[in-house]
């Protein structure tokens with residue numbers, strides 16, 4: 267089946283996920299699909315959306331629907347940004363470019379990960395569109411500064427600083443599967459590799475995909491480190507508010523901070539002059555049992571001042587985007603949704619993921635009597651207890667701030 271036809275045979279993000287699962291050896295799929303420790307947060311991100319109900323309005327003219335919105339002050343066709351994901355090319359060679367092209371075709375921004383295979387410059391050339399660069403704070407500060415300069419030279423619109431990865435999360439699927447650097451598959455893992463010959467032979471012949479932005483970064487692999495902990499080894503756990511302020515001073519364009527869950531942190535980021543925050547727990551891959559992003563959203567939105575607020579984590583349905591808007595996000599970021607699409611069916615698969623979410627979002631807006639995305643508010647939600655809890659959380663956040671000032 268060609269890629270277009272395969273993509274068209276998916277009707278939901280879950281369909282794309284299943285296709286991705288069939289295509290990959292289990293240990294590789296688990297790297298993309300899994301979360302940290304008991305995966306409580308991974309499940310909580312989904313559960314928070316699923317447990318929130320809508321109270322649809324009737325007899326509203328929904329013949330036309332407006333999904334356009336401003337993202338970082340610039341109009342976008344949809345309230346969606348493709349978020350940064352590293353290691354994509356392990357799932358499909360050329361996967362970063364596939365996803366970047368799909369984002370450009372859909373008229374939305376694309377975020378390139380520090381740990382992508384395609385480099386900053388390759389993405390700028392291959393997929394003209396709105397590009398953001400996600401920077402992990404490397405211990406090698408000179409190298410980090412050079413990467414940021416490259417993003418500026420290649421006209422990236424925004425720098426996204428991920429702040430929830432001071433160290434790598436403990437991802438037990440990877441540990442059990444021996445998905446580590448150096449690669450040490452278990453006996454079952456070896457059988458799994460043999461039963462996926464296309465993937466395995468490609469890796470044997472062409473080698474594992476390069477880290478396009480990290481050529482020249484020093485560092486020996488620690489024994490039995492998973493990709494997560496190997497990544498964590500390069501990062502600088504001493505990065506703090508003062509260093510973020512210094513980054514704000516040297517990066518003149520839009521600055522987005524990703525990995526914010528607390529209103530007091532949001533307030534402080536606003537006073538530092540950041541342009542946007544992403545309410546994120548890294549898709550449940552870092553600190554397990556940290557709160558669901560949808561639960562964190564309203565308090566962060568209330569404390570964000572002039573900053574734009576986005577959310578990621580568990581977005582798998584168009585109606586999730588509507589709910590995120592209702593609690594104060596002006597856009598969502600996608601992690602696994604476009605990733606599954608690209609793994610399942612390349613660029614058409616990534617595009618299919620975006621088309622599915624757009625179709626579902628439009629339909630949800632029509633069915634709940636909310637034709638203009640920008641004007642959706644909490645009144646579309648039936649379940650106001652979540653909002654009330656979040657408001658209570660906000661006042662706790664404020665009290666903590668007062669305490670800190672004493």
Ligand SMILES: Cc1cc2nc3c(=O)[nH]c(=O)nc-3n(C[C@H](O)[C@H](O)[C@H](O)COP(=O)(O)O)c2cc1C
Pocket residue numbers: 297298299311349350351352353379380381400428524546547548549550551578579580581599600601602603
């Ligand atoms: C395989 C994978 C790799 C990721 N790599 C990065 C990364 O390099 N930088 C980053 O800031 N976040 C990374 N993330 C987190 C995503 O940007 C995003 O926060 C998360 O996936 C959102 O949750 P979702 O996958 O449920 O949509 C990664 C997530 C996954 C699943």
